[in-house]
Amino acid sequence: xxxxxxxxxxxxxxxxxxxxxxxxxxxxxxxxxxxxxxxxxxxxxxxxxxxxxxxxxxxxxxxxxxxxxxxxxxxxxxxxxxxxxxxxxxxxxxx
Numbered sequence: 001x002x003x004x005x006x007x008x009x010x011x012x013x014x015x016x017x018x019x020x021x022x023x024x025x026x027x028x029x030x031x032x033x034x035x036x037x038x039x040x041x042x043x044x045x046x047x048x049x050x051x052x053x054x055x056x057x058x059x060x061x062x063x064x065x066x067x068x069x070x071x072x073x074x075x076x077x078x079x080x081x082x083x084x085x086x087x088x089x090x091x092x093x094x095x
Contacts (some may be wrong), residue, residue, distance in 0.1 A: 005053055007060070009054050009076075012050035014093040017061065019086045021045050034078065048093065061088075 021043040029037060049061030063078030 005055060005057070007053050009052065010076075011087065012052050012062070014048065015051050016091045017047050017049065017059065017063075017082070017087060018089040018091075019045050019047070019082055020088065021086070027061070044088075049078070050076070051081075051090075052076065052082075056084060059087065065076060 022045050023041050025037065025041070044046070047061065047063075049063045051059055051067055052062055053060035059082050061078075061080040061082065062076035063080070064076065066075035067075055
């Protein structure tokens, strides 16, 4: 039985995450054109967010967090699910 993913909703750490996004193109290319297409279209991303989940499968980032009057975090916005193999580096932001 697959283990249920664990999420950290009460005190998620902030990270700067460097990752490579997927790219696609529906045109036809000769084999000699493909390496140059990859080189010109690689899509490195640098993103800052709250890490809600971090396991061997993926990370889940939230770019926005809303706290209620008592300080309990209860709403997240700008969610991003990133597969672990796409991640190049994660740098924790310490205040």
